[in-house]
Amino acid sequence: MNKDLKRGGMILGSILLLFFTYSCGTPEQRAINVPEPDSTVANARPTHPAGTGLHFVEIKDMKFQPESLSVKKGDTVMWTNHDIVTHDVTEEKSKAWTSGPLAPGQSWSLVVTKSADYYCSIHLVMKGKLTVQ
């Protein structure tokens, strides 16, 4: 009997502990503990949990794929160069941000705060668009 009571108490305690841990803070607050990806260094790898404001753009066949992307403010976009030549990802209007040269196989990520048209400053006809909803 005492053993059953003890076991029940332990299970209840565990459930309460789990609930308390999970409910501490809003989702935004929890996200604070997630390190933000470095937006200036090539090969930076975002560590957001899967599916949480993370988008991928493939640089392939001399195109940004998808060319146009809608994101929420604060979402992370990661570009990966799958082509056989070096590219970059550069904000078009005022060069507000740039990845710098991305060699084949390299990736770069950016936390998006504003809508922007961007392009590859090496291959001027390659263009893309980010729209913050």
Next chain:
Amino acid sequence: MKIKQSIAMLSTFAIVCGALLCMPAIGQTNTKLTDPEIASVAVTANQIDIEYAQIAKKKSTNADVLKFAETMAKDHQSVINQAVALAKKLGVTPKNNATTKSFLAGAVKTKAILNSKKGNVFNKAYIDNEVAYHKAAINEVENVLIPDATNSELKSLLQSALPLFKTHLAHAEMVQKEFK
């Protein structure tokens, strides 16, 4: 002024003719190219465009022309590096052939014409040649080299180079508008 324009038009015409004259000879070849021959054509064609870019970097002061030339030099070197690495991996030695010789003969004439120009006459001649050269190269890669290639990795490398050359052509046509 009119004389200058006529000279520019005449030299452009000569260069475009040179580029086109060297290319159709390739398309007229009835014999199928072997993989070692394709590797040789790929390396030679890319090397020639690097040499045109080197002339532009020496002779031009126009920012758009210089930027374009810089991109050509880097991109075509990347393709050469990959072609050479692939040939090494496959144990293939690039083999000279009529197509390679035709490319080289055309390049000698074009380089002589480019080297004789100055200023905007040079810029126009260089960029017009780039448009003609890339159009012809795209045609060759699409209709001769890719269909003739038997090794799947070589075929895949040529297929990857095709969108690159098409982007170069679009870039060249964009710069060309400055010198119309």
